[in-house]
Amino acid sequence: MEEMDKVQAVKLFSKHTFKEDHLPPPTDYLDLSYRAVSAVGRLPLALKIIGSHLHGKHKDEWEQSIHTLSRIPQKDVQKKLRLSYDSLDYRAQQIFLDIACFFNKEKINAMYMWEACNFHPESALGDLLSMSLVKIIDGKFLMHDQLRDLGRDLVCIEDFIDHGRRSRLWQHKEASAVLRRAEGTKKFKRSVYLKMPFVLDMEN
Numbered sequence: 138m139e140e141m142d143k144v145q146a147v148k149l150f151s152k153h154t155f156k157e158d159h160l161p162p163p164t165d166y167l168d169l170s171y172r173a174v175s176a177v178g179r180l181p182l183a184l185k186i187i188g189s190h191l192h193g194k195h196k197d198e199w200e201q202s203i204h205t206l207s208r209i210p211q212k213d214v215q216k217k218l219r220l221s222y223d224s225l226d227y228r229a230q231q232i233f234l235d236i237a238c239f240f241n242k243e244k245i246n247a248m249y250m251w252e253a254c255n256f257h258p259e260s261a262l263g264d265l266l267s268m269s270l271v272k273i274i275d276g277k278f279l280m281h282d283q284l285r286d287l288g289r290d291l292v293c294i295e296d297f298i299d300h301g302r303r304s305r306l307w308q309h310k311e312a313s314a315v316l317r318r319a320e321g322t323k324k325f326k327r328s329v330y331l332k333m334p335f336v337l338d339m340e341n
Contacts, residue, residue, distance in 0.1 A: 140179035149181060150174050153188030153269060169199045176206035182281055183217050189269040190221040215287050221268055222287065229261040236271055237288025238305045241280045 151162045162170035177187045209216045240247055251258035265271045272279040296302035306312040
């Protein structure tokens with residue numbers, strides 16, 4: 138992914154932070170904006186995500202985010218993107234992970250499932266949309282590949298060795314193998330039954 142030039146990077150960041158095509162950013166946020174772009178780097182995805190993350194935040198929150206971002210190597214884009222994920226509440230995080238693992242680019246109505254889990258999907262999806270973490274186009278959830286990879290990596294680190302202890306498995310062979318061995322946690326089995334009904338016959 139190529140970096141943008143500085144002027145275009147600031148313009149894109151401002152568009153998502155202030156929800157207008159500000160160039161330059163508002164005077165009282167000018168220095169903070171340039172520092173934020175410097176800390177984020179000039180990759181379009183990171184500028185959109187972090188810009189949306191900072192929208193409506195107080196200056197002290199900007200300072201904290203800039204400090205955190207500046208300590209992350211420029212090439213480690215995923216760690217920078219995680220700043221937005223970490224700011225989500227638990228329900229929005231769970232829906233983010235579900236989309237990353239199961240529903241990206243799929244036209245599936247998962248609202249009933251999230252409602253059953255008490256995730257308040259309308260509110261949670263509103264947060265994901267406003268933070269540019271997901272799009273909904275023609276009834277499909279669309280998530281950038283790097284955000285999808287972030288979500289799946291977060292699930293993988295739940296347990297690197299025992300796949301049955303992870304909350305989600307998106308590879309069919311892994312999921313069916315765990316079910317055959319009856320090793321999945323309750324959380325994982327609930328995930329499989331709700332989102333992967335094709336594996337149910339394998340248990341019989």
